[in-house]
Every structure is written in C-alpha cells, then in structure tokens.
Amino acid sequence: MFAIICVNGVAQAKVLYVANYGVDASDCGTITLPCRSISQAIAVASDRDRIIVGPGHYGDLNSDGDFEDPGEEKAEIGHGCFCVIKIDKQLSFESSDGTEVTVLDAGGADVNVVSIEASQVVFGKIKLGFTLTGAKRAGLIIADNNISWVNIMSNISIANGGDGFSFAGAKHSLSDNIASGNVNAGFNFSGSDQQLKNNLSIKNATGFSFSGDRHVLIGDVASANHSDGFHFAGNVDTLRNDVASRNEGYGFFMGGNEHTLNTIAAVGNALAGIFIDLSKGKIKITRSNIYGNENATETVGGATLANCGLINFSGVSANAVNNFWGGANGPGADPADKICNAKPGSKTSFTVFAKRPFRVVTRDKSLEPQPGKSSTALEDRTIFASNPRSYELSVCTLTGQLIAKITDQTQWASAIRSLPNGIYLTVTVTADKRRELAKFVVIR
Numbered sequence: 001m002f003a004i005i006c007v008n009g010v011a012q013a014k015v016l017y018v019a020n021y022g023v024d025a026s027d028c029g030t031i032t033l034p035c036r037s038i039s040q041a042i043a044v045a046s047d048r049d050r051i052i053v054g055p056g057h058y059g060d061l062n063s064d065g066d067f068e069d070p071g072e073e074k075a076e077i078g079h080g081c082f083c084v085i086k087i088d089k090q091l092s093f094e095s096s097d098g099t100e101v102t103v104l105d106a107g108g109a110d111v112n113v114v115s116i117e118a119s120q121v122v123f124g125k126i127k128l129g130f131t132l133t134g135a136k137r138a139g140l141i142i143a144d145n146n147i148s149w150v151n152i153m154s155n156i157s158i159a160n161g162g163d164g165f166s167f168a169g170a171k172h173s174l175s176d177n178i179a180s181g182n183v184n185a186g187f188n189f190s191g192s193d194q195q196l197k198n199n200l201s202i203k204n205a206t207g208f209s210f211s212g213d214r215h216v217l218i219g220d221v222a223s224a225n226h227s228d229g230f231h232f233a234g235n236v237d238t239l240r241n242d243v244a245s246r247n248e249g250y251g252f253f254m255g256g257n258e259h260t261l262n263t264i265a266a267v268g269n270a271l272a273g274i275f276i277d278l279s280k281g282k283i284k285i286t287r288s289n290i291y292g293n294e295n296a297t298e299t300v301g302g303a304t305l306a307n308c309g310l311i312n313f314s315g316v317s318a319n320a321v322n323n324f325w326g327g328a329n330g331p332g333a334d335p336a337d338k339i340c341n342a343k344p345g346s347k348t349s350f351t352v353f354a355k356r357p358f359r360v361v362t363r364d365k366s367l368e369p370q371p372g373k374s375s376t377a378l379e380d381r382t383i384f385a386s387n388p389r390s391y392e393l394s395v396c397t398l399t400g401q402l403i404a405k406i407t408d409q410t411q412w413a414s415a416i417r418s419l420p421n422g423i424y425l426t427v428t429v430t431a432d433k434r435r436e437l438a439k440f441v442v443i444r
Helices: 002-012 038-044 409-418
Strands: 015-018 050-053 056-059 083-087 092-095 102-105 112-116 131-133 140-142 151-153 156-158 165-167 173-175 178-180 187-189 195-197 200-202 208-210 216-218 221-223 230-232 238-240 243-245 252-254 259-262 265-267 274-276 283-286 289-291 298-300 303-305 308-312 317-319 338-341 347-349 376-378 390-396 402-406 422-430 435-442
Touching: 015 038, 038 050, 038 083, 083 102, 102 112, 112 131, 252 259, 289 308, 308 347, 338 347, 402 409
Parallel strands: 015 050, 050 092, 056 102, 083 112, 102 131, 112 140, 131 156, 140 165, 151 173, 156 178, 165 187, 173 195, 178 200, 187 208, 195 216, 200 221, 208 230, 216 238, 221 243, 230 252, 238 259, 243 265, 252 274, 259 283, 265 289, 274 308, 283 317, 308 338, 317 347
Antiparallel strands: 298 303, 376 435, 390 402, 390 422, 422 435
16 A cells, blocks of 8 residues: 555656746646646646746736736636636646746736645745735635645735735635735735744735634734734634834734733834733733833723833733843833733733843744755755654665655655665655655665
C-alpha cells in the first residue's frame, strides 16, 4: 500500500506555467507553451498541481472594462464567485520573478481579485507571491466556512474597495503579506484557529479584525490605519511580538474573553493603546510596551479620559503585570501612560512594572520552510528541510522501500549525503494526517 501511494502521487502531480507571452489553449501550461491566463492554467490543472506565474499583468489586459478578450482572466462579474480568478482546486501558486512584478488587476470591476473555493490551497511563496489590486471588493477572499488549511504567503493587497484579505473557514496560515490602502480591513477573519506571522497592515480602515476563536498572531504590525490596529471579538486569542502604532483608533481592542498578549507594543495610537471589553473570563498582558497613546480626550461610559495606555471597560479583573508604561515609575502622567478602569468592577493589576522598554521583534522569520542544503537537483517540486504543518517526513525508493525517517534539518542533510545518485520520493505526513508526496533527484 505504501509503494502504491508513492507512485500514484508522483504520477498525478505536474507543474504548469503561465506567462504574458503565453497563449490559452486546452493543452497549454508547459514551459515552452505556457498559458496566458491563470484561469486557463487552473482549468487545465488537477488537484495538487503547481502553477508558476511569470511577471507581468493579469486581468483586463486592454482596460476596456470587460474580461472577454484573448488571454484575459475568466472573471465572473455579477454571478458565481464575483471574482477575476477563481481557485476551485487544491493547487499551489507562486510567481517566478516576485510579488511586486506579478500583478493581478481587477481594473475597477465590482469583484474580488481572487476567490479561493478549495481547501489546502497554497497561494504564494516567500518573495514569490502576487500583487492584488483594483477590485471594488476584496483583494483575496475565502467566503466558504467549510474551507480550511489554506496557506497565503508574500502577497500584497493594495487599493481595493473591500478588505485586503477576507477569510471565512478555519486553520488558515498567513505569513509575510501586506495590506495597504484598502477601504475596509487590511485582514478580516470570521473563522477560527487562524495563524498569522509577519504580516503588515497599513493605512486601511481597521488593521486586523477577528471574530471566531483561538487565533495565534506572531510578529504582525498594524500602523496608521484609520480605526483600530487589532480588533478581537472572539475568545482565547494569543498574541506575541505584535505591534500597533499610530492608528487612529485603539491599538488593540480586546472583546470576548481569555486572551494572552506577550511582548506586544501599543505605541502612539490616537485612542488607548489597549481597550479591554471582555464579556467574561480574563486577560493577561505582560512584557509589553504601552506608551504615547491617547493624546486627545475620549468619552468612555460617560467619563472623559485622556492619556490612557490601557482602558479596562470589562467589569472584570485584568492582569497587566510587568509592562513598560513609558516611564521608570510605572503607569501615570506623561511621559507615561495611565491605566483607566472605566467601568464598575474593573480592576487592573500592574504593581510589578518594567523600568525600560522590552525588545519587540516583528516580521522576524517567515513561516515558510527553508530548502535543505544539498547537492540535489529537484524535480516536480522543492523538497524542504522542515515543514511547520508536518510531523513526519520519510525518504523512500520509487518502489516504496523506506530509506529514512526525517524529523529535523540535520537528519535531512545526513540522509541526502548517504544516498547514491538516483531518483527518490519523500512522503510527508501533515498534522491533519494528510500525505504529501514529492520526487527528487540526487546528482553529484
């Protein structure tokens, strides 16, 4: 059974190419005969295929307001996905020359640029994503709550009429994406169990907006947005090394309950750095920088407040021990920020405080696994030394004979060095019990 899975998996996978010099046809997608549109490559592709898109412009090519000319994307306007590009298969996408030079443009149409309608899609690789622009709706959307395990990397969503990135469903991961100048939120999530790392939201309405539960954010930045930097309405969210600065609303609005904020920064926001409005439960904020917020006054619960680094409007106790408030003596008057308990029953613990700022590292390291260093030439797809979604990687022969099981990069390098020249398979078992197969060639 193991050998059959290996051989069948490799036989079905292929790489398809899209280029501005390509021509759409039923047999396009080879490196010598690329497709012109991403939509046609999707039509030709099967689940688990990989699509590599060359630099240039994709969408309404002649800016005549329709998507009916040769090589244009098969947009669905006023029906279907309401999108320029519909991804309805389990595929992976990457640009060949980089995010900034691979532009998917809706041309001002009343659509989303990209709609993902399948689970386990990979859209972009580190520095090899896409620029999404010109939509009256979202730059990239997942509208179906049943979609899960989508991975979005190194994309820019800019100047769209809706959200930059809009996600229903669960267990998606987003890393190294930028949302800028969108009319609604930079990043908007209605599902649960999302993982974000190293994303930037700048000059949108809200920076990051979450309903649903159990989100994990690491190293994300919300800056100069027109409302809150981060807005949470669900439960049990975990934040680490996230920054909200110079937003026109609150830095972090924390609704719901049971949140943990560790080594975050809420600095220079127009309203309070952190606004707590829990329905019940608790919140813990520690090792964080909270200062330079709420330079003007605001009215909360009938009270006029100013210079509040943290407003507790929950009626419950909050733990804000061991934070830096802008001065060596803890929360208080300028240059420090105050703690404002603005509702009966609200209490905030802070008696142990830091005398100097903490180091908050943002956008430090991508979720993208890095290639293993070896002398191998890779075929069909890249084999990575580590995968954050996997817990087992096996190397086998083409007949399915097990050679080695890999758990870290050191073992990967050692296994490669011990292999003679030839063709081999890797079988990765992911956290959701799914097998991912790939073929590689050792040439010395």
